[in-house]
Structure formats: structure tokens, C-alpha cells
Amino acid sequence: MRIVFKTSYLQDIRPWKHGYQLSLYLILLALALAAPLLLDDFYLGELTNVLIWAIAGMGLMVLTGHTGQASLGHAAFLALGCYANIILLEQGLPFLLAFPLAGLITGILGVIIAIPALRMHGIYLAIATLALSVLMDDIIVLSEPLTGGVAGKFAPPVSVLGIEIDRWGTPRAFYWLVFAVTVIVTLGYINLLRSPLGRSFIAVRDSEVSAQAMGVHIARTKAMSFFLSCAITGLAGALMGLFAGAFNNETFSVVISILLLMMIVIGGLGSIHGAFLGAVVIGFLPQFLSISKEWVGALIGGNTVAIPGLETGVFGLILIVFVLFEPMGIYGRWLKIRTWFELFPFYRRDMFKRQKSYLKTERLR
Amino acid sequence: MDNLQLVISGLANGCVYGLIALGFVLIYKATEAVNFAQGDMMMLGAFVTIGLTNADHMGLPFWVAVPISLGLMAGFGVLLDRLLIRRMFGESQTSVVILTIALGFVIRFVAGLIWGHEPQTLQNPLAGRDIRFGGLVLGLEDVAVIVVTVLLTLSLYLFFARTKLGLAMQAASQNQLAAYYMGIPVKRVQGLIWGLAGMVACVAGILFAAKGAVDPNSGLLGIKAFAAAVIGGFGSLPGALAGGLIVGLIEPFASRYIAAGYSQIAPYALVLIVLIVRPHGLFSQIRLKKV
Numbered sequence: 001m002r003i004v005f006k007t008s009y010l011q012d013i014r015p016w017k018h019g020y021q022l023s024l025y026l027i028l029l030a031l032a033l034a035a036p037l038l039l040d041d042f043y044l045g046e047l048t049n050v051l052i053w054a055i056a057g058m059g060l061m062v063l064t065g066h067t068g069q070a071s072l073g074h075a076a077f078l079a080l081g082c083y084a085n086i087i088l089l090e091q092g093l094p095f096l097l098a099f100p101l102a103g104l105i106t107g108i109l110g111v112i113i114a115i116p117a118l119r120m121h122g123i124y125l126a127i128a129t130l131a132l133s134v135l136m137d138d139i140i141v142l143s144e145p146l147t148g149g150v151a152g153k154f155a156p157p158v159s160v161l162g163i164e165i166d167r168w169g170t171p172r173a174f175y176w177l178v179f180a181v182t183v184i185v186t187l188g189y190i191n192l193l194r195s196p197l198g199r200s201f202i203a204v205r206d207s208e209v210s211a212q213a214m215g216v217h218i219a220r221t222k223a224m225s226f227f228l229s230c231a232i233t234g235l236a237g238a239l240m241g242l243f244a245g246a247f248n249n250e251t252f253s254v255v256i257s258i259l260l261l262m263m264i265v266i267g268g269l270g271s272i273h274g275a276f277l278g279a280v281v282i283g284f285l286p287q288f289l290s291i292s293k294e295w296v297g298a299l300i301g302g303n304t305v306a307i308p309g310l311e312t313g314v315f316g317l318i319l320i321v322f323v324l325f326e327p328m329g330i331y332g333r334w335l336k337i338r339t340w341f342e343l344f345p346f347y348r349r350d351m352f353k354r355q356k357s358y359l360k361t362e363r364l365r
Numbered sequence: 366m367d368n369l370q371l372v373i374s375g376l377a378n379g380c381v382y383g384l385i386a387l388g389f390v391l392i393y394k395a396t397e398a399v400n401f402a403q404g405d406m407m408m409l410g411a412f413v414t415i416g417l418t419n420a421d422h423m424g425l426p427f428w429v430a431v432p433i434s435l436g437l438m439a440g441f442g443v444l445l446d447r448l449l450i451r452r453m454f455g456e457s458q459t460s461v462v463i464l465t466i467a468l469g470f471v472i473r474f475v476a477g478l479i480w481g482h483e484p485q486t487l488q489n490p491l492a493g494r495d496i497r498f499g500g501l502v503l504g505l506e507d508v509a510v511i512v513v514t515v516l517l518t519l520s521l522y523l524f525f526a527r528t529k530l531g532l533a534m535q536a537a538s539q540n541q542l543a544a545y546y547m548g549i550p551v552k553r554v555q556g557l558i559w560g561l562a563g564m565v566a567c568v569a570g571i572l573f574a575a576k577g578a579v580d581p582n583s584g585l586l587g588i589k590a591f592a593a594a595v596i597g598g599f600g601s602l603p604g605a606l607a608g609g610l611i612v613g614l615i616e617p618f619a620s621r622y623i624a625a626g627y628s629q630i631a632p633y634a635l636v637l638i639v640l641i642v643r644p645h646g647l648f649s650q651i652r653l654k655k656v
Contacts, residue, residue: 070459116641122458123399123599127591128640131633134588138630254588258466265463309581313474319467323460324452 015190032179036172045167048175050283051182052239057264057275058189059233064261065270066198067225068205070122073129074233074260076136079252081106081234082241083140083147086155095158095165099238106234107227114226118219133257140249152248155241167243178239185232189272192228201225205270255312262319268329277330281318286311328352370502371617377507377576379613380514384569385590386597386605387518388562393599394525395534395558398450398461402469403566404587409472410438410563410570411487411579412480419488427489435567442563446556469584477581484578487571510572517568518606521561525602534558592636598643611635 004011004018016022036044060074084105088098117128140147147153157166165173192198200221203211212218241247259282267278289310326333332352340347388403400406416422417430425433449468453461489506496503525531537544537551544551573579573586592612597604612632619631 064459068459070462116637120640123462124595124640126459126462127595128637130588130591131636131640135630135633135637138627142627254585261463262467309474309477312470316467316470316474320449320464320471323464323467324449327456327460 013194015194029183033176036175041171044171044175046283046287048171048178048243050279051175051178052236052243053260053263053282054276054279055178055182055185055239056233056236056260057267057279058185058272059229059231059236060260061264061269061272061275062189062192062201062232063225063229065264065274066193066205067201067222067229069222069225070126070261071129071229071257072126072254072261073131073133073136073257074229075252075254075256076129076133077106077110077230077233078237078240078256078260079136079140080109080230081237082247082252083153084234085238086153086241087146089156089158095160099235102238103231103235106237107231110230110234111223111227114223114230117226118222130254130257133254137249137253148248150248152246152251153241154246155244158242167245174242178243181235181239185235186272189232193272197221197224259312259315262315264329266319266322266329268331270328271331273331273334274329277334281330282315285315289314371621372614373503373507375614375617376610377504377510377613378616379593379610380510380606381569381573381576381609382586382590382593382612383606383609384514384517384565384572385587386593386609387521387602388565388569389590389594390597390599390602390605391521391558391562391565393594394602395538396450396555397538398453398458399465399599400562401462401465401587402472402584403562404590405469405472405476405584406438406441406563406566407570407573407586408579408581408584409441409476410434410567411574411583412476412485412570412581413437413567414571415485415487415574415579416480419485431571434571435564438563438567438570439560440563442559442561442566443556445563446559450559451552451555469587473581473584480581482581484580485574486578487574489575504576506572506575510576513568513572514606517565518602521565522602530554530557589632592632595636596639 006012016025035047039047056074056078059077060071063069063071063074081102085098085102088101089095093101113132117125120128141149143149155167157164157169159165160177163173164170165177167174193202200211200216201224203214203216204218204221204225208218211221237252244251263278263282264274265278266281267276268274293310322329328335336352339351385403385407388406389399392398392400392403414430414434417425417434418427423430445468449464450461453464496505496508525535533544533549534554534557536547537549537554541551570579573583589612590609593608594605596608596611597606599605612635615631615635616628619628621628623631
């Protein structure tokens with residue numbers, strides 16, 4: 001059992017609670033930095049993929065996890081970021097300029113799209129963003145001179161400070177690039193949650209009416225949340241485009257939007273950890289399935305069979321189990337386990353019990 | 366004359382959208398949740414009927430197979446409520462949305478496993494026949510789709526407006542606790558609604574598979590049905606049908622009069638416009654939220 005004894009006000013705003021926690025994260029950071037030296041190229045690629053998904057997850061987490069606005073259309077912003085980045089690169093801009101600009105452009109477009117969406121909430125917002133995600137496919141095809149349409153585009157190799165970075169040629173450099181972006185975004189996110197803006201996001205999520213009563217400007221806060229969320233998602237999209245190498249209108253389909261939302265739900269809504277844990281699940285599930293399929297195939301003695309749609313089916317099942325039994329996701333489960341150890345003999349089952357309410361309609365006559 | 370033909374085929378398509386939207390509205394009216402898997406339930410209903418009817422599956426006569434599959438899908442709906450939705454009592458709307466999306470994925474996967482990914486058509490006694498009406502050639506299926514849909518919507522509307530059970534369902538959605546106090550068996554009512562939604566999905570599936578081919582990804586049609594439900598405002602049964610018809614009518618006219626590439630955008634663009642102009646749909650019932 002650990003008791004943190006606070007001796008200064010600084011301890012309240014520090015991102016870590018105690019030195020032990022800080023040291024754990026530093027070890028994780030060191031391990032992640034050293035990963036290219038420990039892993040072979042294949043697993044390094046997978047890890048890069050997981051980090052990119054984690055950035056995208058953080059983007060959606062700002063909006064859904066912390067501001068409470070469910071979006072089923074974030075693949076549209078992934079696409080925007082990806083295309084903006086590549087188009088800027090093709091105009092001859094250096095990567096270090098094009099990449100943040102891509103994020104900025106996506107963020108601004110996100111706000112423009114969000115302004116009408118600010119009046120909606122709940123399912124209506126989810127449906128509007130879903131429609132947007134479906135539309136994005138057609139918009140990319142229609143704006144062919146800019147986006148290459150159905151034929152798609154190829155990501156050129158980029159160079160950062162004179163170092164050539166290419167997904168296939170120099171996977172290590174690419175990993176470090178993605179890792180650097182991940183660290184910057186994560187630190188920014190942690191800081192955001194400590195700032196008045198982050199607090200107002202959470203206030204809006206928990207109750208719009210009460211937040212308004214506390215002097216939070218709802219529309220402005222939501223717009224800000226959309227901006228940050230879309231900007232981060234745009235960065236992830238840019239990296240995703242570089243990682244994939246080639247992409248067209250179907251790369252960022254509605255299914256990606258839905259997967260992204262499911263990912264952060266499995267990971268744990270309302271926590272940065274959740275974005276990472278969800279990304280690990282989504283990144284390694286295909287590997288895990290193909291390995292287990294081979295294993296089962298060997299056990300039965302037959303050849304492995306290709307089952308189309310297996311991944312999304314299994315993913316759906318996992319999600320159902322989580323929504324029913326652990327609505328707070330993997331991170332929520334981990335919190336419970338950790339609390340059990342920290343409070344060892346005193347943990348009680350009801351400590352994390354959520355308050356349930358009876359349904360009362362919002363449709364009033 | 367050409368336009369009239371477009372209108373009829375558009376109306377028939379719109380009826381299928383309307384039926385799926387009807388399923389959304391049913392569940393929304395009674396439980397204030399949105400079932401994102403309704404499109405996939407439609408697909409499942411279609412495949413169950415195909416499995417019972419088609420010669421290369423079980424080969425039952427059409428009119429025997431239809432009631433059986435209606436019953437099966439109603440049972441499926443009740444089972445869903447029992448196993449999944451009931452546990453979500455008191456959770457937020459968003460979690461129910463996510464649950465039903467996941468459910469849709471699973472249904473699509475299972476349907477693919479059982480019936481394969483090839484598009485299949487329902488063998489039905491109406492196929493291939495048509496009615497000539499002046500210079501107009503109408504597929505008998507199209508006419509049947511329109512008639513069945515209108516009848517179903519009308520009876521559901523009367524059910525909600527006139528019968529005791531229908532009123533109980535509305536009461537249960539408006540204030541669960543008060544409904545309990547008034548002696549309404551809220552849980553059973555909710556189970557019934559899901560059964561009803563399963564049945565409506567099955568009807569939509571049968572009509573859809575009779576008109577054209579169905580494959581496991583047909584459930585994505587549900588997105589267009591959202592358009593219908595949103596235009597109708599989610600709370601109103603005739604609104605859902607009207608929305609479905611509007612979406613169904615816009616599609617053929619858009620593909621005829623608007624340049625290719627722009628036409629398939631029309632229904633989704635319409636949703637966005639409706640949501641921007643009237644954030645709660647055209648037939649909205651929502652007022653300001655109270656604390």
C-alpha cells in the first residue's frame with residue numbers, strides 16, 4: 001500500500017504522482033527508443049503501425065473520450081491529413097514544414113466542418129460524421145486533379161534535416177520519426193488535460209448544462225476540441241500515408257472510422273493510455289489471428305483456410321465483451337487491478353461502480 | 366413516362382430504406398437507443414429466408430418459409446435484447462451505439478461464414494412478372510414492395526397510437542421509472558420492441574432480396590436508411606417512411622440528371638444538409654434539454 005504524502009502544491013499539477021511511476025514511464029521511453037536495435041524489420045514495421053494508430057486514437061480521444069462527442073467519421077480527417085501532406089510535399093515543401101501544415105490544414109477544415117455540427121449531439125453527430133466519412137470517398141474521387149482520384153497517389157521518400165527517411169529503405173529512421181511525433185503529441189495531450197481548456201473539455205463531456213453554468217463557452221470549447229482532434233488525426237493520417245506508401249480513395253473508408261472508434265473504446269475511453277492499448281490490440285490482432293489460424297490448422301491437420309472478414313468479426317466480438325463487462329476498456333481493467341494491489345486487503349468490489357440512471361426522454365412534447 | 370418509371374423504381378427502393386429506418390425508429394421510440402445493426406439484421410433476415418426457400422438450400426415453399434423466417438428473426442431480436450441490450454440498462458447512448466455497431470460486424474461475419482460472400486437472390490413467386498399499365502411496365506415485385514411497406518407502416522403507426530401496448534412502449538421510453546410505477550413491465554416491453562424490430566428487418570430483407578441480390582455487405586445499406594431516419598426525425602414512424610421515400614426518389618433522379626460521380630453523393634449530402642438546417646430532423650420532437 002502506497003500513500004503519497006503531498007508536501008508542495010507543485011505535486012498536484014505534476015503529470016506523475018510519485019517517482020516510481022515516473023521511473024516506469026522513463027523505462028518505457030528508453031525501451032521504445034531502443035526498439036529498432038532489438039527488433040527485426042518486420043516487427044519494427046508493426047510497432048510503427050501501432051504508434052501511428054495510437055496517434056490517430058489520441059486524436060479521436062480528445063473529441064470522444066474527453067469532450068464526449070462521438071465521431072464515426074475520423075477516417076475523413078485521416079484522409080485530409082494524408083493528402084494535404086503529400087500534396088504539399090509534391091509542391092516542393094520540406095517535410096518539416098509540410099507535416100505540421102498538414103495537421104493545421106486538417107484542423108482548420110475540421111473546425112469548418114464542425115461549426116454546423118456544434119448544434120448536434122449524441123446520435124445525430126455520430127450520423128452526420130458517418131455521412132461525412134462516406135462522402136469523403138466520393139470527394140476524393142471527384143477532386144481528381146488534386147488527389148489522383150481512383151488511381152491514388154504514391155508517397156515520396158522524405159528527408160528530415162538531411163536524413164533520408166523511407167518506410168522500406170530506412171525503417172529505423174521512419175520508426176524514430178513516428179516515435180518522435182508520438183512523444184510530442186502525447187506530452188502535448190498530457191499538458192492539455194492539465195490546462196483550463198482540457199478541464200473545460202471534460203466539463204462539457206460530463207454535463208453541457210452544468211459546464212455552461214460554470215461559465216464554459218460550449219460552442220467555442222467544442223470547436224477547439226474539434227480543431228485539436230482533427231489536427232492530431234491529420235498528423236496521424238500524414239504518417240499513415242507515408243507508411244502505406246500508396247493510397248487512394250478507398251484507403252480511408254468508413255470501416256477505418258468505425259475501427260478507430262472501437263479501438264479507443266476497447267483501450268479505454270477518457271484516458272491517453274486507452275489510445276495506446278487500443279492501438280496495440282488493433283495492430284497485433286491480425287498477426288495474432290493468422291498465427292492462431294495456422295496453429296488451429298496444424299491441430300486439425302488440414303490446411304489453413306482463408307476466412308474473409310475474420311478480423312472485423314473477432315474485433316466486434318471483443319468489443320461486445322468489453323462494452324458489456326468492462327465499459328472502461330483495458331485501461332479501466334488495469335486501474336482496477338492496480339488499485340487491488342495498492343490497497344491490498346482493503347479493495348472492495350463496488351469501488352469502481354458506476355452510477356446508473358433510469359432513462360428519461362429528451363423528446364418532450 | 367420515363368420519369369414515372371423512375372418514380373416507381375425509386376419508390377420501391379425507398380420503401381426498403383424506409384423499412385430499415387422504421388426499425389431504427391421503433392427501437393428509438395421505445396428505448397431511446399439507436400440500433401446501428403438494423404441494416405445487418407435486414408441482411409440476416411434476407412439470408413434466413415433465402416436459406417429456407419431457395420432450391421439449393423432447404424427448398425421450402427415461399428409462403429411457408431416467410432412466416433418461419435419472420436418468427437426466427439423476431440426470436441433473434443428478443444434474444445439480442447435478453448443477452449446484450451438489457452445489460453446496458455442505464456448506460457449512455459453512445460455505449461449502446463458502439464455495442465450495436467460491433468454487433469453488426471459480428472452478424473456480417475457470421476452471415477459470410479454460413480452463406481458465403483456471393484450475392485444471392487431470393488426465389489419468389491413474384492419474380493419476373495410485371496404489370497402493364499398503359500405504357501407503363503411495373504415489376505410485380507416493385508408493386509408488392511410498395512404495398513407491403515405502406516400497410517406495415519400504417520399498422521405500426523396505429524399500433525403505437527391506438528393500442529394499450531403501443532402506448533406502454535412510448536411511456537417506457539419517455540420515463541422508465543414512471544412507467545415502472547404505472548405497472549408497465551418495462552423489460553418485457555423492451556424485449557417485444559426488439560422482436561418487432563427483428564420482424565420489420567426481416568420484411569425489409571425479404572423485399573430487398575426479392576428485388577435484387579443480397580450479400581453480407583448489404584447491411585451497409587443501413588447507412589442510407591440513417592439518411593431516411595434522420596430526415597424523418599427519428600421519433601416518427603410515418604416520418605421514417607417519408608424519409609425513406611425521399612432518399613429512394615432522389616437516387617434515380619440524381620443518377621439521371623446529375624453528372625456521374627456526383628449522383629451517389631446525393632443521399633449523404635441530403636443528410637448533412639438536413640442535420641445542418643434542422644439538427645433534429647424534419648419531424649423533430651426535441652425541445653431544450655432540462656436538468
